[in-house]
Amino acid sequence: MNARTDTPQTAPASAPAAPTAPAAPAQAEPPAAAELPAPAPTSPVPVTADPDRSGPDHQQFVDWLRMVAPYIHAFRGKTFVIAFAGELVKSGVLNALVNDVALLHAMGMQIVLVHGSRPQVEEQLALRHVESQFVDGVRVTDNAALECAKEAAGELRLDIEAAFSQGLPNTPMAGAQLSVISGNFVTARPVGIVNGTDYQHTGLVRKIDAESVRMSLSHGKVVLLSPLGFSPTGQAFNLSMEDVASATATALKADKLIFITEVPGVPDPVGKMMQEMSLRTAVERLQNNHLPPDVANYLQHLVKALKGGVPRAHLIPYSLDGAVLLELFLHDGVGTMLSDTDLESLREATLDDVGGIVQLIAPLEQDGTLVPRGRHLIERDIGNFSVIEHDGVLFGCAALYDYPRENMGEMACLTVSPEAQGTGDGERLLKRIERRARALGLERLFVLTTRTEHWFLKRGFVHANVDDLPEDKRKLYNWQRKSMVLMKKL
Numbered sequence: 001m002n003a004r005t006d007t008p009q010t011a012p013a014s015a016p017a018a019p020t021a022p023a024a025p026a027q028a029e030p031p032a033a034a035e036l037p038a039p040a041p042t043s044p045v046p047v048t049a050d051p052d053r054s055g056p057d058h059q060q061f062v063d064w065l066r067m068v069a070p071y072i073h074a075f076r077g078k079t080f081v082i083a084f085a086g087e088l089v090k091s092g093v094l095n096a097l098v099n100d101v102a103l104l105h106a107m108g109m110q111i112v113l114v115h116g117s118r119p120q121v122e123e124q125l126a127l128r129h130v131e132s133q134f135v136d137g138v139r140v141t142d143n144a145a146l147e148c149a150k151e152a153a154g155e156l157r158l159d160i161e162a163a164f165s166q167g168l169p170n171t172p173m174a175g176a177q178l179s180v181i182s183g184n185f186v187t188a189r190p191v192g193i194v195n196g197t198d199y200q201h202t203g204l205v206r207k208i209d210a211e212s213v214r215m216s217l218s219h220g221k222v223v224l225l226s227p228l229g230f231s232p233t234g235q236a237f238n239l240s241m242e243d244v245a246s247a248t249a250t251a252l253k254a255d256k257l258i259f260i261t262e263v264p265g266v267p268d269p270v271g272k273m274m275q276e277m278s279l280r281t282a283v284e285r286l287q288n289n290h291l292p293p294d295v296a297n298y299l300q301h302l303v304k305a306l307k308g309g310v311p312r313a314h315l316i317p318y319s320l321d322g323a324v325l326l327e328l329f330l331h332d333g334v335g336t337m338l339s340d341t342d343l344e345s346l347r348e349a350t351l352d353d354v355g356g357i358v359q360l361i362a363p364l365e366q367d368g369t370l371v372p373r374g375r376h377l378i379e380r381d382i383g384n385f386s387v388i389e390h391d392g393v394l395f396g397c398a399a400l401y402d403y404p405r406e407n408m409g410e411m412a413c414l415t416v417s418p419e420a421q422g423t424g425d426g427e428r429l430l431k432r433i434e435r436r437a438r439a440l441g442l443e444r445l446f447v448l449t450t451r452t453e454h455w456f457l458k459r460g461f462v463h464a465n466v467d468d469l470p471e472d473k474r475k476l477y478n479w480q481r482k483s484m485v486l487m488k489k490l
């Protein structure tokens with residue numbers, strides 16, 4: 001998403017709209033030093049940039065590239081398990097995904113791909129006029145269905161390998177030179193007989209050969225896994241892509257597990273897509289059992305991976321072109337990101353916190369960073385504050401003041417104690433205030449700042465004028481302090 005807590009500290013608040021793809025560089029290779037002509041005498045005509053080859057598009061492109069740079073640095077060398085539903089291939093967007101994966105690989109990320117095959121297995125079954133049986137949403141894989149699963153996986157592997165082998169000039173794959181490795185990395189066991197149903201060749205992951213996968217990754221390969229596994233007796237089992245992916249991410253201690261599916265993300269209780277979700281909330285939502293079954297299915301595997309030590313897990317839609325890039329390189333992402341961060345320490349303030357807040361902001365009031373507000377005002381407005389607490393000590397706070405007439409909110413008093421700065425607490429407080437503002441139906445959040453302009457700009461705020469402030473705030477604006485007005489659309 002994601003500021004989402006996995007946003008690199010230097011990351012842009014939100015990358016501007018990507019400019020249209022630049023054409024391949026028009027200039028020829030520079031000549032070797034020996035071929036260089038002697039320097040020409042200084043021209044009396046001043047050399048200026050060619051107006052046809054400069055302009056706002058160029059600047060936008062440079063700005064955009066610079067803004068994604070922190071993410072590239074942060075993700076280099078990291079291991080991502082990316083699982084995609086068979087529906088993605090069926091809908092004809094495999095090449096686009098492969099292009100994006102090749103780009104991630106070129107940026108230094110280690111990628112394991114896991115493909116699904118549900119619609120392809122269905123197609124094979126239909127060709128053979130065989131009907132498959134499902135119990136509790138799980139396929140019972142008889143001999144015919146197993147043959148279909150093998151056939152489907154084989155074809156998909158070939159299609160995926162072919163897509164990775166493209167390299168036509170003027171395509172995103174030009175010069176990619178990427179090799180894909182598959183193998184018997186997944187050991188499976190049968191589901192067995194459950195509640196009287198014999199699931200036959202339907203299996204579960206028993207073990208992932210993490211060492212071999214890691215070795216392939218370290219040699220610069222993309223590892224491709226199918227939803228099939230083998231038992232030590234040599235039997236094949238039909239597995240789910242979700243099971244293979246979450247078991248692989250856990251076994252590899254991957255940095256991210258990403259599901260690209262027909263489901264766009266996890267909706268909140270009123271149906272709005274959640275950008276971010278804590279492990280605890282995810283577990284609660286699964287227990288409450290109010291989620292659509294397909295969302296619940298993906299979510300339970302993401303939760304399993306998080307419990308297994310994977311720090312971040314994402315659910316994103318394949319229907320959005322470039323979804324994986326947008327999720328990784330945009331501040332807010334496009335799907336839902338689950339994180340194992342213990343969010344318990346971030347909470348709304350109570351009257352017991354007044355003393356801690358006073359202590360926290362006192363040095364900043366003294367040096368003029370914050371406007372002094374006095375204990376009585378904090379006491380009066382305590383309900384507006386959110387705080388971060390570790391072991392009973394407050395390390396950060398921020399307050400939200402709403403202006404319902406203008407549908408605007410002000411974030412005030414944002415403070416993180418010096419010993420905790422630089423670990424993302426400021427960002428978490430901002431997110432919390434944004435969430436509170438959205439819950440109040442506010443459309444814009446503003447801050448008045450004298451010294452923290454860049455921190456806010458990186459997090460999606462833009463410059464605004466005093467005239468843009470709500471009327472009541474405008475009347476109180478201190479012209480001597482000359483605070484900058486920064487605003488963010490929620």
Ligand SMILES: CC(C)(COP(=O)(O)OP(=O)(O)OC[C@H]1O[C@@H](n2cnc3c(N)ncnc32)[C@H](O)[C@@H]1OP(=O)(O)O)[C@@H](O)C(=O)NCCC(=O)NCCS
Nearest residue numbers: 009010414415416421422423424425426427449452454455
């Ligand atoms: C601004 C503040 C809340 C950020 O909290 P934080 O927990 O350190 O924030 P994060 O960890 O999410 O972000 C840290 C990044 O912000 C940068 N940053 C911190 N203060 C900054 C500032 N004044 N201007 C620009 N960037 C700043 C850090 O250098 C760090 O960047 P890096 O990762 O490239 O090193 C904290 O520095 C603070 O309390 N400052 C003093 C009070 C203040 O200025 N409040 C704002 C009043 S409007």
